[in-house]
Amino acid sequence: MKRLKLAVLGSGRGSNFQAILKNIQQGKLDARVQIVISNNSKAGILEIARENGIPAMHLSHRQFETPDAFDEKLIAVLKEHDVNLIVLAGYMKLLSPKIIQAYRNRILNIHPALLPAFGGEGMYGLHVHEAVLECGCKVSGVTVHIVDEKYDHGPPVIQKCVPVHDQDTPETLAQRVLKVEHQVFSEALQLFAEDRVSIKGRRVFIQ
Ligand code: GRF
Secondary structure, eight states: OOOEEEEEEOSSOOHHHHHHHHHHHTTSSOEEEEEEEESOTTOHHHHHHHHTTOOEEEOOGGGSSSHHHHHHHHHHHHHHTTOOEEEESSOOSOOOHHHHHHTTTOEEEEESSOTTTTOSTTOOTHHHHHHHHHTTOSEEEEEEEEOOSSTTOSOEEEEEEEEOOTTOOHHHHHHHHHHHHHHHHHHHHHHHHTTOEEEETTEEEEO
8 A cells, every 4th residue: 555645624623633643743643644625714724734834725616616617626636636545524515426436435534423323414513412412322432434425424444432421511522522533533544554444335344
């Protein structure tokens, strides 16, 4: 396997991206971030990229006449930056089948719950943790999964449990889950860096 050359796509504050950068700097993750792309020009994730001297690009469907024109531009940018794995770190848009096809099994997303529970459209941010608490669940967790054509649907690569406490609010649970996200995303990426991942149907095997 060639060295991991990442594109990180995000729409918000970018704490997962920051954790990935830290893990790279500390030698825990053998990868390089080639470019950060956001659909939101004011996203913190773009700021973090700029502060770290990483190419940062605002790329939104709104800048294009058709969804296809957006896809073509995105693919061109990914190629130009020699990207071989795409990381969705809080990216709020569904990638089109064309992008999924072009990077089949080479796109990872992180979700702040144990999928397939509490996932899908509308399940983002505090909504996820609210739903977990409303269900009375005693555990929640983190899922890093391969991205396919549907929201939060592709097969899990790593899942980690996080306990739910009686006194939790959506905010306190989100905080506990986020800490685990910051470790687990890099762990999953490192498995790809070491070429230890094989995929058969919906099952992801780690050698
Ligand atoms: C994280 O909770 C992640 O699981 C979800 O979006 C959030 C992004 O947070 N997909 P950040 O921008 O990485 O801080």
